[in-house]
Amino acid sequence: MKQIADLQDTDLQTLHRDVQAEYDAFRARGLALDMTRGKPAPEQLDLANGLLSLPDNRDHHSEDGVDARNYGGLQGLPEVRALFSTMVGAPPERIVVGNNSSLAIMHDCITWALLKGVPGAPTPWSQGPTPTFLCPVPGYDRHFAICEDFGIRMLPVPMTGQGPDMDEVERLVADPTVKGMWCVPKYANPTGEIYSVETVRRLAAMRTGAPDFRLFWDNAYAVHHLTDRHHAIANILDLCETANHPDRAFLFASTSKVTLAGAGLAFFASSPANVRWYLERAAKRTIGPDKLNQLRHVRFLKNEAGLLRHMEAHRALIAPKFEAVTSALEQRLGGTGVAQWTKPDGGYFISVDGMAGTAKRVVELAQKAGLALTPAGSTWPYGRDPDDRNLRLAPTYPPLKDVRIASEGIALCILLAAIEKTLLSSR
């Protein structure tokens, strides 16, 4: 198909009529499909149903004889920290196991940094000038929501295909009010990007204006591969240590998209000083996490090989859904020049950049056709996409046949919005 931009007005109007008719027909089907959130499908959760009757009555003690039913064990059971050590990217003694939400751990690190400060902080963040976070875009809306909620200023940084634009990052972190940066280093949400070794090295080595600057390293998709290429990223903790910035990185991970989304384990990992800091703060908040759920995970996954086998089973269920989306987009939009989209090797999202100024309209058109999409702009700080262009598609939850239908509909909406936009601007 010809590039929309190259079409004569009359051809464009003809195309508009045809595509509008297709859209009306699609809309007439009265569908109700949801592609808004990165939520595992029931079949994916079924893979972990073994957890539902564990640890069972026969054995509720940890390897070192701790009764997992009682209070205590703030850092988490040693065997759990060992099992997830590679996934988290830290040795067991630098890992803390929390309850079911890594977002909660990130939130707590920010509230504690604001009220108490982090190791090396001249003052708590709330007592200095308004703190700023760097936010690679497009990014994760829930990261941005925490910053917005606590009045932390957010500066967007463009992604390059190798991770964030490091020249820009190095320029911005010179400002001492820049206290942190959100990073999803592997299969990033939503672009699927993988930070290159060079990007990670520069993040670890760069000079920051703030002595208490922290990388919020949300490695949410460490083992969430969609292809045979199991990409690895450089170890941020090691590189920070080498660069004499041992306390720079806060690592976060969880099993929400490994075992059970609502009943997984979350992890914090960092330098010895940061881990001491975290445990000291956490000790004021709780006597300990749910150790029975930790035992459940060890009994069920058994070891790292078991974890990786489990992730292969996920891949078998969701890779076809990602394929369905990208092929529908290719089929409908290939050659039109109205959109680019990612073909991620892992993670939970496909990121689509439509024609500038059309994202809101696409979501509106989709909504009228019974397709729920994440609000346009939600991948940007404050929900403001300056180009009104980025769309985040989450194909994991609906059944494959629905993903196919929804993707055709979304492609249609993207095309229709682009034609409308072109017609307007050619007037």
Added chain:
Amino acid sequence: MKQIADLQDTDLQTLHRDVQAEYDAFRARGLALDMTRGKPAPEQLDLANGLLSLPDNRDHHSEDGVDARNYGGLQGLPEVRALFSTMVGAPPERIVVGNNSSLAIMHDCITWALLKGVPGAPTPWSQGPTPTFLCPVPGYDRHFAICEDFGIRMLPVPMTGQGPDMDEVERLVADPTVKGMWCVPKYANPTGEIYSVETVRRLAAMRTGAPDFRLFWDNAYAVHHLTDRHHAIANILDLCETANHPDRAFLFASTSKVTLAGAGLAFFASSPANVRWYLERAAKRTIGPDKLNQLRHVRFLKNEAGLLRHMEAHRALIAPKFEAVTSALEQRLGGTGVAQWTKPDGGYFISVDGMAGTAKRVVELAQKAGLALTPAGSTWPYGRDPDDRNLRLAPTYPPLKDVRIASEGIALCILLAAIEKTLLSSR
């Protein structure tokens, strides 16, 4: 036995020799017993072992068809809120179910009040003058630790047998910097006191200088009876509403000492405005709590009758331990005038007031004899008991025979410390 204070010097010295000899003999036994924390015994946890294989693979959906394995459900499953409604003292729609720690919910309410303010707050607490909390004493060390950690000033208020001294409380809350008050209204930690209807009514009705004053109502022992007298307390939410202070009380409760100490459910309850506030804040922190653990609790306890039966089984296990402590104290210290102690109808602690200026020495003597006691002063803000008198005994965890031995040893230490003190002051 004669009151120590009435003894002649020579009799006192004789007694000192005898008691010292007894103590040395006790110490020679080289025991290692722990009465420091209110921790359920393994036998108590066994009562809830049914949870360890639930919800099982057959049914992981809530009554309204929600898949408890997946994300969401921030407020908690309706059937869980219904099951614990009476225990918590609020209708289901005013209850929020958290993960395994009510302390964590209290901590979060304080961090959010500091950073964001509560409904009706002119500013976040951290942006006004140093906030102050009233702390009935003796009280719960972990409450005080949160305040100390965040620089919240603490003012002790004496307990009266009916709850805190309300004349004093009403006088102090006139100060607008007094933003909160810790309350354990039933079977209080550590005195076992039960707030009278009049006390609760006055707390609800009193005029506070701060428009955003909050009662932190930690009803940790609502169903934790040790006798046939199942004491009830007045409903603080209702009374606050009647007194036109509907948003005054934050309620907290948990099943840590009902089902499993490390894997229970925690609850927040309050007015509609406060619940909206809490959910709005919590939504930034997590996508939802562990709903599978909620289902476990419903499947296991079934209904309120099941909950109360379960608590009766606890009572059968721990009431004899409380009896062992009080009878050992009575036998050894009765008539000596050196100590008073509580005989609680519920809860987890026995509070002992020894002779002024001896508590630290008692803990030291006990420690040397292999008896671990909670540090003297820990029931007071900043760990400072001005009279160095109060001791908190936690008899639930050790086996009954150990509780007997430990109690005899503790009584001996209390007596010896009192004799030493009297000898010194008589010099």
